[in-house]
Amino acid sequence: MIHTTEISKKYGKTEVLNIDALEIPTGQSFGLVGNNGAGKTTYFNILLDLIRPTSGAITNHDIVVSKSEEWKNFTGSFIDESFLIGYLTPEEYFDFIGDLRGMNKADVTKFLGQFDEFFNEEILGKKKYLRDLSKGNQKKVGIVAAMMGNPQVVILDEPFANLDPTTQIRLKKIIKDLAENKEITVLVSSHDLTHVTEVCERIVVLDKGNVVKDIKTSSETLKELESYFSV
């Protein structure tokens, strides 16, 4: 359960985010859409305590994220490539995260085994540093790392961007599988309306920092979103 109350973020006089109330129940797959500057990443950043809100607070499973850091134990996330450690190889990076999440080497290997198809033989055993991988491959590493250690909340900022079509389809399957588990809350933001409507049960549209639509996904949703954005 992620609980947002009267949250706002201002830089000087410009308000980039203003959400009165937003509740994301446990187990929901939640999609955030909006144009550039709508506040998607800002919302995720506040949720991850990467920036502080000007007012209000977010609680993640009863923990106020800006007060305690306990939420980190059950939250996995990936924002962008700048959060990767560029001078490690993918294997070392996974081992590092695994270590922090209480997994041993065997656990990590077993865990990574599920993603063979997703990695498409481009990640493991390549003897390359993360900084030398392509943007898309870096993204794959970040996304998989976010799912390590059985997190209860998984947050992915624009996971589909920079991925090739095949990988996008595979990622959709991964997210859907994740969302099937009713213990895991998945939060995804995207510019691609088709993808979000496919993987998310609920879609919230942000515009200039405000929630303008809150839709339970149905067969009509894509049309509704397309007509909203085609102004």
Next chain:
Amino acid sequence: MISHFLKLEWKQFFRSSSFGKSIGAKILIGFFAVYFILIFLGLGFGGFFALKEMYPEKDPLVLVNSFLLFAITGDLMFRYLMQKLPVMNIKPMLLLPIKKKTIVNYVLVKSSFSFFNIMSLFFYIPFSVVLIKEGYDTNGVLGWLFLMILLVQCINFLNFLVNKNNIAFGVMIAILLGGFLVQRYEIFNLAGYVGQGFDFIYQNPIYSLVSIIVLAVLYQLNYKQLRSQVYLDEAIATKVKEVNSSDLSWLNRFGDVAPFMKNDLRLITRNKRTKSSFFILIIGLFYGLFFYPQPVYADKEFFYAFIGVFSTGTFLINFGQFIPAWDSGYYNMLMSQNFKYERYLKSKFTLMSASVVILFVLGIPYVYFGWKILVVHFAAAIYNIGVNTHVIMYGGAFNRKKINLDEKAAFNYQGTGAVQWLIGIPLMILPMGIFALLNWLVNFEIAVIVLAGLGLIGLGFHKKLMMAITKKYVASKYKMIHSFKQEN
């Protein structure tokens, strides 16, 4: 957790993209480090005896103490300019289940072991050893040394507190300059006064423990400040400055090379690496002041040629040696645009020539040291425009190193290869050699005329030379594109 951090640190060091790439630059930096260490060691071991010799009636320790204020302020200023907390590295840690407390403590403790802190120990420790050997009170010396070591740490943390504060920097300069002046004119011996404090510690070493409290307080302040800033929009933010788009339309008079010149000027004024080259420009301009006032060089005319080429050509050399690497970030884009290569090079030529003229004009006051100097500088300026510009652009065709514009210039050898070092020889040594030889064989006038004449010949063949250089660039275009794409 610490072991994790240390492992990462180790890997980061040995896998840093610059590591192992340019061995020459590494060796040079290593050489500097060893050089400074040796100097400090030498001062540490020999300082005592040297001071004893110079001021036999004074106690060397008291003398050192009375200079410590300047050493400390100087150290602080040096750090202010050079040392920053490496906060960017912790960004990836923020998403991981690591307590921010741990991260902040780690960053702070790590800073304790920086090169800046270790350096001065190379002086204090041997100096203390000598003191003890010379029969100073062991406890007193150890207390003094303890204070020094902790003081260095205090300076370390004090620097991070005041680092973004220009007023603090002003205060430091004021102390350094004011302290020096009042002492010089014997108004008030500020440094000596502070020095008595250090003498007191030597006599009562137990009081050196006070520094622990000071250090603890400074550490705590640092911790509080950093802990409240471990956010993406605070310490870890990449600063975005509001920019003024500049109207450079006055450059339009240069015709079809104007677009490139505008771009070059913006490149120079808007990037860290190029901006810090301005300091080098100032050093270059005043370079002559190191030599001309000294009577030793007054009659060494061949030396005028060297300084003339250097001080009118600082920009030429600094900027020119990295043509076309300055544009390496978007070289592909340039190459796919509709323009003649010659125009691109011509704009660089115009810019460099203009800089030579400007630097020459700014250097006219050197005439104070004798009209001969001005004449030689004039000839050197012509030589720079006529010969060196072409040479350096030709050398650029062999340039294969990418440059990252966002990094500062001092001690930055990115983009330097063997060519950059070799090219210095014809640029500086050759004109000096020619001048010296003729000045010795014939006379001063002929030497000046030949130097200027070479420049004029270069200018006369400008079109031909440019064509040859352009050809060379076109021939190595694909190699350049390929190598500029390599991150180094």
